Amino acid sequence: MNQAAEKITPQVSSIPQEAFDWYDEYAHGDIDRRTFLSRLGTLGVTGLSLSVIAKSLTPNYALAEQVSFNDPDITASYLEFQTPSGHGTGRGYLVLPKDVSMGNKAPTVLVAHENRGLNPYIKDVARRLAKAGFIALAPDALFPLGGYPGNDDEGRAMQKTLDRTKIEGDFMDAARLLKNHELSNGKVGMVGFCFGGYLTNTLAANLPDVIDAGAPYYGTPAKSNIDQINAPLQLHFAELDKRVNATWPAYEDALKANQVTYTAFTYEKANHGFHNDSTARYQEKNAELAWQRTLDFFKANLSA
Incomplete structure (x- = not known):
């Protein structure tokens, strides 16, 4: 435990x-x-x-650390990058596996946060991915406003003031960066939670030539271009999450109609946010099962 x-x-x-x-x-x-x-x-x-x-x-x-930033198997740093599709400049938390090199390139995963900026839990998710052998980049949508402020209430209020289409553009340019990163094997996966789940669905629909696999956690559907999705999706839902679950039947119908490859899992007696280990909504058994499924999914779909 x-x-x-x-x-x-x-x-x-x-x-x-x-x-x-x-x-x-x-x-x-x-x-x-x-x-x-x-x-x-x-x-x-x-x-x-x-x-x-x-x-x-x-x-x-303080609870949200499964992999330390000092872990010898990873190297974590911050990266600024150009986002012409969004706010102009973005910043993200980049975590590399220890053994990645020009001669040993790795698959990449874009990590999308919830509706409050790049908090410590999301940074830990990026470290978990790097520990598992992926290059992980977790952008901060709040960078144009100075970055995640250190508390969720303020972060949530800040994110609401930003143009959502520009946030989407920031993440799209981050995905393109990963696709072309010198240490990337050219494959890009994406995982996101809540608003980040929505972003995962959205990038899969709008960047079909960039996103190779998407794992949205309790995310609402893309608003357009579902018929353009090429990437396989692995969707994670919480049984007690009425708000998001209400959007799933129509989304599933659209995925089926457009012959998108997908697998959907609903976790029994789980609430929205069950993967986040910093609150009482966390369910260790379901979170670990969902995460192992996600890692296996990325390993199967992101190998060169």
Whole structure:
């Protein structure tokens, strides 16, 4: 059991599902923090105070480290790059496997964050990918505003002020960078969570000659060009995630109609965000299963 599971799991079974649903509304800007906390105050859960429930649901990024930035098997750094399709200049967290070289090139994976910028959990995901042998790049959509501010509330507010099409353009140019990186084998996968899941679906639809495999986690569909998707998709859904799951039937029909290769997994009794090991929504068993499926999927589809 990892550090996050040890600290979070004992409280989860006592938190009512309504609290998770309200947190999802709060995290996606449907209600403000005051309303979220006010609703939590109506629960009256025996043995758990309002502050304990709120603290469990909101991210504690001190827990979100499965691979250290000092791990000898990886090299992590920051990279600025040109984004003519987006804001003009982007910045991302680039993590390389130890053994990658001009004579030993590696497949690449673009990592897309949620609706709040490049937080520590997403950077750890990039390190996990590099540990598994992939070159990983995790751009920060908030770079035009100075970057992830260190807390999710501010990050979420900042991201809402940005033009979504320019964010998409930033990530598209990041994908092109990976395709042409000197250490890349020319294959590009993409994984994203929540808003990043939407970005994964969107880039698969709009960059069919760049994206070779996409693994969106609880992401909504691309808004156009689904008929252009060439890459196989591996989609991950949480059983209790009503908001995103409501979009899946129509998306699946479109994927079938356009003969897109896909596999979809729905994780039992899981909430939106179950892969994020910094909150009480984290489910270790489902998260590890989903992640192993993702690594296997990339290994099968991104080899040169």
